Amino acid sequence: MSNVFTHVETLGHEQIVYCNDPQSGLRAIIGIHDTNLGPALGGTRLWHYSSEEDALRDVLRLSRGMTYKAACAGLALGGGKAVIIARPEQKSEAMFRAFGRFVNSLQGRYITAEDVNTNVTDMNFVRLETKFVTGVAPALGGSGDPSPVTALGVFAGLKAAVEVRLGRKDLKGLRVAVQGVGNVGKYLCQYLHEEGAKLFVNDINADRVQEMCSKYQATAVSDSELYSLDIDVFAPCALGAILNSKTIPALKAQIIAGGANNQLEDEKVHGKMLQDRKVVYCPDYVINAGGLINVYNELIGYNREKALSEARNIGATVLQILKIADRDGITTHEASQRYAENRIQAVRNLKAMHNVASSAVGRMMHP
Ligand code: NAD
Secondary structure, rough: OEEEEHHHHHOOOOOOEEEEEOOEEEEEEEEEEEEEEEOEEEEEEEEEEOHHHHHHHHHHHHHHHHHHHHHOOOOOEEEEEEEEEEHHHHHOOHHHHHHHHHHHHHOOOOOOOOOOOOOOOHHHHHOOOOEEEEEOHHHHOOOOOOHHHHHHHHHHHHHHHHHHHOOOOOOOOEEEEOOOHHHHHHHHHHHHHOOOOOEEEEEHHHHHHHHHHHHOOOEEOOOHOOOOOOOOEEEEEOOOOOOOOHHHHHHHOOOOOOOOOEEEOOOOHHHHHHHOOEEEEEEEHHHOOOHHHHHHHHHHHHHHHHHHHHHHHHHEEEEEHHHHHHHHHHOHHHHHHHHHHHHHHHHHHHHHHHHHHHHHHHHHHHO
């Protein structure tokens, strides 16, 4: 128990909820990191953790990440996340309905969504027990595929980085390599092609590569060529940890702007390595926040045009973050954390002001 408090205090979490329902086999942990900006929103990851300690560590790390992501995206949301300790084949309606009841018991302090190994069907079961869930089927009021919105945010962030690093606003002839042309990568290719960029694509799925080559005159590149290509921008849209001590020294790109999560193998070491090489790295959780912006809009009454327009604002946020990094001589990853913390602090101060107004003295003065 003291161990949990130590973890929680170190990372600054507000609340950790252990959920246990032996009948359905549900064992889950909900992590609420920070609700200064709004209710804590974050997906539910289902994973066969080798220990409870691993599950706790993951939920603490992921929920904290959501606080920063929502703060940078300018949303009225805090950070939260949930993990269910199970194998995918153990999933059942009862398990997700039991989970939905726990989520409901928090009365909106935590709002859930899909994540690794959970999908729309699972969220539809959660929805039977609570309204505090997003990413449900469009028929139940869901917002549908977030990928075009995510890709537009990545595109806007990429353009901002091009403006700062290369001093140009257009993308004509800009050489961009996209790793992973799945849901996000394929839309990113479309946006880039429409503005005249020259595309290089890599994917383990040959059909997807072929589609990009025929639709957007992209050039297919092998795994061994990818990291050392003579390009302006590298857009990782497949895997995490691909920016590491092996790949960074080979990179010729001056900008990294892609949708994949957790691109830096080690945030400190590899963020610094990129800074030293004068490569502008657009922090992944800032640039890929379009998906979160999309589900936020689902909560407040969905309008795709509004979600797309808010995703475009990621460009302005990236400009500000790059400015902070340059001004303070820090990595872009550190700059995005500073940007998020400043916003949370400003709103926290505002809350203190409200508290004074509703204090006993305040009430005596304004009966
Ligand atoms: P996806 O599964 O649709 O696409 C991923 C693509 O990467 C697939 O085409 C896959 O074949 C390819 N791929 C897998 N391993 C590869 C490898 N070793 N080399 C090259 N290609 C490989 O997923 P997605 O929804 O497009 O998401 C892509 C990334 O963006 C993920 O990291 C995801 O977490 C992140 N992300 C997605 C969204 C969203 O809205 N979909 C939002 C935020 C972040």
